[in-house]
Amino acid sequence: MKKKEAIRRLDARRNGAAGPRPPKALRMVVAALILRTDENGCEEVLICQRKADQPMALKWEFPGGKIEAGEGPEEALHRELNEELGIFAEIGPPLTRIRHNYRNGGAVDLQFFIVRSFTGALENRIFRQILWSGFGALPEYDFLAADLGLIRDLADGKLKVSD
Numbered sequence: 001m002k003k004k005e006a007i008r009r010l011d012a013r014r015n016g017a018a019g020p021r022p023p024k025a026l027r028m029v030v031a032a033l034i035l036r037t038d039e040n041g042c043e044e045v046l047i048c049q050r051k052a053d054q055p056m057a058l059k060w061e062f063p064g065g066k067i068e069a070g071e072g073p074e075e076a077l078h079r080e081l082n083e084e085l086g087i088f089a090e091i092g093p094p095l096t097r098i099r100h101n102y103r104n105g106g107a108v109d110l111q112f113f114i115v116r117s118f119t120g121a122l123e124n125r126i127f128r129q130i131l132w133s134g135f136g137a138l139p140e141y142d143f144l145a146a147d148l149g150l151i152r153d154l155a156d157g158k159l160k161v162s163d
């Protein structure tokens, strides 16, 4: 057998009958740190738990979702917060941006924004549960892998959300 043919067969075996799997598209995602101040003057952020029947079930995340074609990031976040929580949010400044490769081959590009004010009654429309957490307590929740660096930085006070 010629060398090239041997390599081709090896590649075919490695990739399976259907050939190499196409790389999954990069998901462009926006998410919000919705902030409020509790009765003691401590800042809290709204966190959300994914449902059991969703991918990455029961993990915690910040509300948001994928940017749709033709949308700007702030516009997408405004829409997502309305769909998920029933609010009309004033999207504040960007906080950070994270690129993460998930083990299943999917990659996400996450842009986080601060939200300090919104109108409408906050309502859980899609999550298993939502709750307000102090920054120090964030590491107690099982967050999505892409968020872990951010969670650590927020808990350690390395990333400031204050004006």
Ligand SMILES: Nc1nc2c([nH]c(=O)n2[C@H]2C[C@H](O)[C@@H](COP(=O)(O)OP(=O)(O)OP(=O)(O)O)O2)c(=O)[nH]1
Residues within 6 Å of the ligand: 027, 029, 030, 031, 054, 055, 060, 061, 062, 063, 064, 065, 066, 108, 110, 144, 145, 146, 147
């Ligand atoms: N909203 C949000 N998504 C996050 C965070 N961290 C993180 O890795 N993601 C990922 C999870 C999802 O793959 C993607 C968000 O898109 P989505 O909420 O529309 O997607 P999904 O997986 O619930 O649903 P699908 O449309 O992909 O089936 O970004 C986060 O803090 N908030």
